[in-house]
Amino acid sequence: MALEILGFEYPKNVRFKCLRCALCCGDVKDKGRLILLLTVEAEHISKKTLKRVDEFAEEIKGFEPYAFRMKKTEDGKCMFLKVNSCTIYQIRPLICKFYPFELKETRSNRYTFAHTSECPAIGKGPLLKRNYFVRLFKKFAKAMTATRK
Numbered sequence: 001m002a003l004e005i006l007g008f009e010y011p012k013n014v015r016f017k018c019l020r021c022a023l024c025c026g027d028v029k030d031k032g033r034l035i036l037l038l039t040v041e042a043e044h045i046s047k048k049t050l051k052r053v054d055e056f057a058e059e060i061k062g063f064e065p066y067a068f069r070m071k072k073t074e075d076g077k078c079m080f081l082k083v084n085s086c087t088i089y090q091i092r093p094l095i096c097k098f099y100p101f102e103l104k105e106t107r108s109n110r111y112t113f114a115h116t117s118e119c120p121a122i123g124k125g126p127l128l129k130r131n132y133f134v135r136l137f138k139k140f141a142k143a144m145t146a147t148r149k
């Protein structure tokens, strides 16, 4: 996918600024959380943390292009979360960078950003402008390009 393909819709009236509550980093009362990883992300995290991929992730089928899911601690939190803080923040998976948004392909090469109201920061903070979503979309396009190589 070429980076210049920026065919997407985005919500025009959403306020958001992360409160760093870490709710998105693990299971919640009524819902288990799948923290999905692309193969390139799993390999990158492995290289940077000096852990084998199987120490922090397990293979998963049926969620292509994602190939792994992050392992969680006994209390259902991402294994890289320590005291509500992400210890791999700079190299966290795309899915974590996107939250509380996700990209849905509505038709071939057309995407729309949806968001969950589960996140307590939705409706707070600045009104998100197109640039916010352009940055996310570029990260997505770059990851997909690396995945397809």
Ligand code: SF4
Pocket (backbone or CB within 6 Å): 017, 018, 019, 020, 021, 022, 023, 024, 025, 099, 100, 118, 119, 120, 121
């Ligand atoms: S749930 Fe929302 S506010 Fe809390 S850490 Fe995740 S993105 Fe930030």
